[in-house]
Amino acid sequence: MLHVWNTHHSPFTTHTNIIIMYQTLLTSLENNIYTITINRPEKLNALNKMVIEELSAAIDTVYNDPAIQSAIITGAGEKSFVAGADISEFKQLDAHSGEALARKGQVTVFDKIENAPKPIIAAVNGFALGGGCELALACHFIIASENAKFGQPEVNLGLIPGYGGTQRLTQLVGKNRAMQLIMTGEMITAKDAEQYGMVNKVVPLEKLLDETKAILQVIHTKSPAAITKIIETINNFDHTQQGYDFEIRKFGECFAGEDVQEGVAAFLEKRKPVFKSILSVKS
Numbered sequence: 330m331l332h333v334w335n336t337h338h339s340p341f342t343t344h345t346n347i348i349i350m351y352q353t354l355l356t357s358l359e360n361n362i363y364t365i366t367i368n369r370p371e372k373l374n375a376l377n378k379m380v381i382e383e384l385s386a387a388i389d390t391v392y393n394d395p396a397i398q399s400a401i402i403t404g405a406g407e408k409s410f411v412a413g414a415d416i417s418e419f420k421q422l423d424a425h426s427g428e429a430l431a432r433k434g435q436v437t438v439f440d441k442i443e444n445a446p447k448p449i450i451a452a453v454n455g456f457a458l459g460g461g462c463e464l465a466l467a468c469h470f471i472i473a474s475e476n477a478k479f480g481q482p483e484v485n486l487g488l489i490p491g492y493g494g495t496q497r498l499t500q501l502v503g504k505n506r507a508m509q510l511i512m513t514g515e516m517i518t519a520k521d522a523e524q525y526g527m528v529n530k531v532v533p534l535e536k537l538l539d540e541t542k543a544i545l546q547v548i549h550t551k552s553p554a555a556i557t558k559i560i561e562t563i564n565n566f567d568h569t570q571q572g573y574d575f576e577i578r579k580f581g582e583c584f585a586g587e588d589v590q591e592g593v594a595a596f597l598e599k600r601k602p603v604f605k606s607i608l609s610v611k612s
């Protein structure tokens with residue numbers, strides 16, 4: 330991350346800001362909409378440590394820069410929004426560091442997005458899997474392209490969602506659909522996600538950013554103070570920290586067992602996992 334002093338102008342204020350150059354993000358400011366593009370297309374924009382740290386800094390900018398009235402989070406390329414947490418970083422984790430990873434992500438990125446004082450919208454342009462689906466769910470709402478696919482495939486790795494998925498998905502689609510999606514790890518289409526209530530609108534890929542910006546331009550004509558209170562109040566609906574804390578602990582506990590080693594190794598070795606705990610449950 331490189332910090333550069335720069336001056337930029339907005340219709341509201343003229344002031345000096347820090348422009349941050351990121352290694353894993355592209356950012357732009359147009360019509361007071363800050364677009365954050367996760368930019369690791371060769372790894373389908375998977376969330377490694379650097380992306381989490383830079384996303385946290387970019388969200389801070391959304392909070393603090395008065396020239397920014399709203400933000401969009403999207404992925405680079407035409408294939409993937411975010412294909413999950415970076416699985417190659419799971420190899421070294423144990424119960425303690427697994428829990429710490431989930432907690433850091435939730436506190437510094439996911440919860441911060443959800444509780445931002447300005448609208449942050451996910452423009453989902455392809456795979457939104459695992460942490461990618463959770464990232465979209467943490468945003469205030471989701472617009473998706475026709476090729477987008479949603480899923481929580483952590484179970485294939487011997488894991489559970491760790492960035493709020495068990496809580497936010499259940500809240501949006503209901504308990505039974507969340508159970509099925511998270512237990513099967515299946516991917517669903519953008520249209521299915523719209524029907525489930527996860528996605529507000531499905532649009533052609535080439536119109537995704539324009540359509541998302543058009544919705545934000547309408548919101549920009551409303552009272553910013555009221556928008557902040559709308560976010561706070563809707564987020565306060567039936568929402569308890571206890572559920573997220575429980576998930577963080579359970580995510581960490583996965584790393585105390587053998588399944589996660591097998592699941593992660595199998596992914597990295599491009600083969601199907603063989604989970605030992607299946608054998609012990611059967612007997």
Ligand code: COA
Pocket residue numbers: 371372373375412413414415416417456458459460482483486
């Ligand atoms: N973490 C780390 N690397 C990932 C990744 C992830 N979550 N998702 C994709 N990649 C990498 C692949 O390893 C591959 O890297 P390589 O070219 O160095 O081998 C590259 O991104 C392209 O992915 P690939 O699997 O070749 O693309 P595909 O079109 O065949 O399959 C997916 C796309 C999304 C179905 C597949 O990549 C996948 O299942 N990803 C993991 C999804 C997941 O389990 N997410 C939850 C993690 S908790």
